[in-house]
Amino acid sequence: MRTLLASPDGTTHLESAAPEQGVVPTIVDLTPAAGWDEREAHDLHGIRFGGHEPLRPLVNHDPALQRWVPVHGDDVYQLAVGPIHAGIIESGHFRFHLVGDRILHLDIQLFHKHRGLERAAEGRTLEEGLAYVARACAACNVANAVAYTSACEQALGLLPGVELRRARTILLELERIWNHLNDIAAICAGVSLAAGNNSFAALTERARRLNAALTGHRFLFESVQLGRNELTLSTEQIALARDELASINTAALRGWRELLFNTSFQDRLPDIGVVSALHAERLGAVGPAARSAGLAQDVRTHSPFLSYAGFAAVVPERAAGDVQARLEQRALELWQSFTILDQQLEHPLRAATSEAGGLEHPIGIGRVESPRGETSCVVEHQGERIERVRLRTGSYANWPLVAYAATDNLLPDFPLINKSFELCYACVDR
């Protein structure tokens, strides 16, 4: 069994442990962020973790094994929500433990959509494996694909050139823009502010149409390739992209200003779903969720194989780790992404390939900042074939945080708290 420890400063540490009679020592006592990983490794690969007690099932939904965290006290009751929700929401189960409307504890049971993508990719060629990883999630498609291709290229000793880095950076930022616009719309929906929700939903639509105009797909599917870039952008497409992005930027700024001056909206946001910097760090928070709590960490600050020279992580002035801070974080990152794209879209984009010349490794590691935070992909290969692949997305890292943030809040605020993270289920379940 191998454990990848990736630290926010960009360093990685790969630890291998041979199970003794199926047991390896746990690391949850050192980093609680590994809790879900160990539960998953037990359910999918049968590894037991000495010291991780109780090792509750995560992927395994056998009713005989289910153990909700016991919550005792007067008037405590449980509320079961899902897996089917009352709206257009992905499938997952939430078990609230409440007194009145106050949430004492929340158990989150995901993996209803587990498709076994990683297992199905084993034995395929590295080239074929890309489709399996990209299928995990539509919203984080580019981030997951770039994490996988970077891992493969590291394993094969391929070095992406300037044009290839630029292509991937453009795609990653296009993906971030539609996601962040969508997230702002979702938070407005969380407090039933229809005007805000509709405005940012309309901007999301414009961003997706731009994606289709540039790459032929609204979610940028199949625009990332292993070892090469096939996406070309002509002078006309570049001009179209620049105009439309500038126009979306202006409209988003205007919408943002309207939200800032809407007091009844702003009153709903502070001190809801708070995650302190200490707990964000302890629980392994990544992405906007971590930065809005004051942790200035962003994989883009150390991405040598992407075009992020001079990038610095941004945090809000009031980094309180609540819904307001997470909302503001989206806006700050949006303005950053518009600036990055403005720099990257200065001239046409050509097809490119990566060059051989690096060292080959039996294991490749790719780390990418997705719209929801650090996504890492580890690929172990035998020649051309995938031995094992694991994708750990920003959503995967942040779901335990949602449960933590919900504690002590009122149940009617949960949708708002959940929307302020806006995590995917699909790229957790895989």
Next chain:
Amino acid sequence: MLTLLRDLRRSRKAIALSAPRRGRSLAICHVDAGSCNGCEHELNQLASPYYDLQRYGLNLVASPRHADVLLVTGAVTSRMREPLLIAYAAMPEPRRVVALGDSALGRDLLGSSEEIVGPVEAILPVDLRIPGRPPTPEAILQALLGLIDEVTAPQPHGERRPPGSRSRASHPAARPPAEAGCEVRRPPSSR
């Protein structure tokens, strides 16, 4: 807020699809049976001012209890099979099942065979198939509007069938709810 509302009014006028002539509606309940989240994002976009599905009489409802249509996304995973059957059993007759997206139609499925049960039609009788990876909001809207016409078209005299007998009684899930063993109870996953 006035600025935003003015913008919205303009975008509705500028981009809206042509207004429908239909005086009918459909209540639609969505179930994600194992999608990649693409269909959900496009479905959510249907409520945006560009599409605004409610003006076409299409309503996304919270419960299968008052839905005409079960809109299923994704190939059905082993863990979503039973919740999907329970949602279907909870629907009143007549009911329709729409399989949305290539995965729901079983096209180019990726995943391991232990985890994926199969396309929606392996579990439920499917009345409408909307292909696409994912289908665009326009494609979804147009297909659903076609379903309104099909559902509400008057049957020729003498051919009216009792509800629930639409040539699919042989399908295992087409039995009435009580027989299907799906009376209201919690799915195993929420026990």
